[in-house]
Amino acid sequence: MTVTYLDNNATTAVDPRVLEAMRPFFCERYGNPSSMHSFGGTVARDVARARENLAQSLGASAKEIVFTSGGTEADSTAILSALATAPDRREIVTTRVEHPAVLNLCKRLARDRGYVVRWLSVDRQGKLDMDEVRSRITDNTAIVSVMWANNETGVIFPVEEISEIAHEHGAIMHTDAVQAVGKVPMNLEASQIDFLSLSGHKLHGPKGIGALYVRRGTRFSPFVVGGHQESDRRGGTENVPGIVGLGEAARLCSEGFADHVATMRRLRDRLEQGLMATVPLAHLNGHPEARLPNTLSIGFEYVEGEAILMRMDVKGICASSGSACTSGSLEPSHVLRAMGVPFNSVHGSIRFSLSRYTTEDEISYVLEEVPPIIRGLREMSPFGREYLSAVCTVQ
Numbered sequence: 001m002t003v004t005y006l007d008n009n010a011t012t013a014v015d016p017r018v019l020e021a022m023r024p025f026f027c028e029r030y031g032n033p034s035s036m037h038s039f040g041g042t043v044a045r046d047v048a049r050a051r052e053n054l055a056q057s058l059g060a061s062a063k064e065i066v067f068t069s070g071g072t073e074a075d076s077t078a079i080l081s082a083l084a085t086a087p088d089r090r091e092i093v094t095t096r097v098e099h100p101a102v103l104n105l106c107k108r109l110a111r112d113r114g115y116v117v118r119w120l121s122v123d124r125q126g127k128l129d130m131d132e133v134r135s136r137i138t139d140n141t142a143i144v145s146v147m148w149a150n151n152e153t154g155v156i157f158p159v160e161e162i163s164e165i166a167h168e169h170g171a172i173m174h175t176d177a178v179q180a181v182g183k184v185p186m187n188l189e190a191s192q193i194d195f196l197s198l199s200g201h202k203l204h205g206p207k208g209i210g211a212l213y214v215r216r217g218t219r220f221s222p223f224v225v226g227g228h229q230e231s232d233r234r235g236g237t238e239n240v241p242g243i244v245g246l247g248e249a250a251r252l253c254s255e256g257f258a259d260h261v262a263t264m265r266r267l268r269d270r271l272e273q274g275l276m277a278t279v280p281l282a283h284l285n286g287h288p289e290a291r292l293p294n295t296l297s298i299g300f301e302y303v304e305g306e307a308i309l310m311r312m313d314v315k316g317i318c319a320s321s322g323s324a325c326t327s328g329s330l331e332p333s334h335v336l337r338a339m340g341v342p343f344n345s346v347h348g349s350i351r352f353s354l355s356r357y358t359t360e361d362e363i364s365y366v367l368e369e370v371p372p373i374i375r376g377l378r379e380m381s382p383f384g385r386e387y388l389s390a391v392c393t394v395q
């Protein structure tokens with residue numbers, strides 16, 4: 001059976017052109033870019049080109065890119081660097097809906113190192129209250145870490161505006177932009193963002209590579225300490241194939257940016273409208289406009305998300321309930337809970353996330369298969385059936 005992959009916020013397919021760019025760096029051009037001999041030394045030029053391509057796609061300069069092992073390491077590097085370089089500031093401002101890479105690090109810093117974390121709340125549509133943001137950032141804030149776009153709902157935060165508030169108080173501004181890069185236009189040079197995290201495998205690059213953008217002049221303390229790689233900002237022999245792959249993936253994202261975004265948005269909107277029109281008691285999670293073009297999170301009342309996923313899996317449809325990191329446990333998503341999504345809807349929430357490879361036919365297939373799955377599951381649940389016959393006609 002062919003796979004209909006609508007779980008691109010969890011990971012994406014490597015673009016075949018990315019794989020081709022990486023291929024020579026395993027068995028042929030495997031030299032160490034720090035070597036004195038030209039066999040290794042020439043590889044440094046390929047690393048430099050990848051850094052240039054990535055920087056360009058962000059509106060940044062190559063010197064501002066530090067390659068890491070992924071989004072998680074970039075997040076840790078940013079937050080720990082800000083704390084290390086401002087030892088007198090004891091507070092962190094972040095949101096309740098961050099990825100576990102930020103959320104769990106902040107919880108640990110509070111527990112083990114006595115930092116005070118100011119958790120920003122979100123409203124029913126997943127948006128921040130800017131008055132709360134202003135009141136939480138003070139001269140005691142070491143770092144403000146606010147994601148650019150949420151991985152579960154796709155909701156976009158006004159990170160550029162928040163950076164300005166952070167800087168008024170001398171705090172460092174970090175954004176986890178793992179979901180935003182390649183889907184939202186960026187020009188970091190024109191922003192006040194100090195640190196930005198991104199990850200290769202969320203933008204059709206390989207897994208195990210990412211980067212931290214470090215604005216020129218930002219005080220910095222390395223997280224991975226070792227050799228002099230990455231201008232002393234991250235030790236360890238460079239992941240050359242990964243870096244080359246990430247550079248190519250970023251270049252390809254920018255090359256077709258407007259087309260990719262338009263295609264994803266059109267297909268996402270078709271999926272959303274189709275499901276809303278055919279499935280009763282379905283609710284959009286997140287803001288309808290301030291949202292990534294590829295993400296659709298829907299709460300189907302009176303059904304279990306896991307049951308929907310299992311039945312979709314039988315049909316070859318891949319999606320996610322909450323985030324991939326929390327599925328497996330039946331813990332409801334911290335993001336949807338923070339938004340105050342009612343219990344009923346949280347448990348039946350499904351995230352569909354598209355990519356530039358998603359086709360019209362795939363969306364048609366999902367629109368054919370998913371409504372009967374929900375209907376079937378609701379008919380099996382005595383509570384669901386009674387409730388549904390009271391509030392609407394179940395086809």
Ligand SMILES: *Cc1c(COP(=O)(O)O)cnc(C)c1O
Pocket residue numbers: 009010069070071072073099101147149150151176177178179199200201202208209210
């Ligand atoms: C996937 C993801 C990460 C983690 O990136 P890795 O490269 O898998 O470590 C961090 N933040 C967000 C928002 C993500 O979606």
